[in-house]
Amino acid sequence: MARVNPTRMELTRMKKRLSTAARGHKLLKDKQDEMARRFLYYIRRNRALRQEVEALLSGAMSAAALAGAEMGEDALAEALFLPAAAVPAQFSTENLMNLEVPSITLEGRQAGAGLPYGPAFSSEHLDRAVLGMETLMPKLLELAQCEKICDMLADEMERTRRRVNALEYVMIPDLKKTIKSITMKLEDNERGNLTRLMKVKDMMVQAARAEIGG
């Protein structure tokens, strides 16, 4: 508990701080609730997407491995040597609970972008891997966005929880204690004053009586 002068001015100041702290606590608590709601939505999505992507990606990769075995590693590397058309994605950010989170949108479908190599020397497994990747790409980008949002939200929620706890268990009780001690001290002074006044009055009355009587 902070040591402060037990004065009325200090008391008013402390009361003001307490009401600010209480309001801040309530706001942070609301923020926490809302973040938890959104976080649950994104984490569920994240999990579903990850499971889906993991299954599909393993499929594409093993198809590519089969292709490599069939065509030879060199021929495979050669077939994929020329990069395909870049993924037409737009990267921007949006504001989520005051966090700058990524927002990735795919522009148009690259439907039938086709294979980036000639079919003559390549294996059918490779075709499957490549086409699989093409359908997988939107999901991969969505996963990236979702997972990043989850990362950022989780960090922010941890920070908010610390703040809420600091307010709830340290700052607010401390202020309440200080206010109480100042009030007690002031009341004590007041009582001291009162008895002193009564005593003085008694003495004055007695002095006056003695003067009249004598």
Add this chain to the structure above:
Amino acid sequence: MGKHEIAAVGDAASVLVFRAAGVETVFAENPAEAERAVRALAAEGCRVIFVTERLLEQLPDLAAHYRRTAYPAVIPIPGRDGPTGYGAGKIAENMEKAIGTSLLQ
């Protein structure tokens, strides 16, 4: 901004398929190579970097470093030999960090 906005880092057998989808691929056989590749790509302005789980799980500092900003997003992907559980573990970790317990089990 560099010309590549999406990249994949990992062993050749795992990330080669990404090249077919129009993704920049960088081959890395060990964590040190992967770290160098990711940092270089991030410096170039790459937005999304997929890294194979096997490599990323040995680079906790790297993953933590790119956690705070919207971009680049460093995302673990399963390698050729299937998921190692790192990506799923990351979700549970986030859950615990945010809520205090893991609800989705």
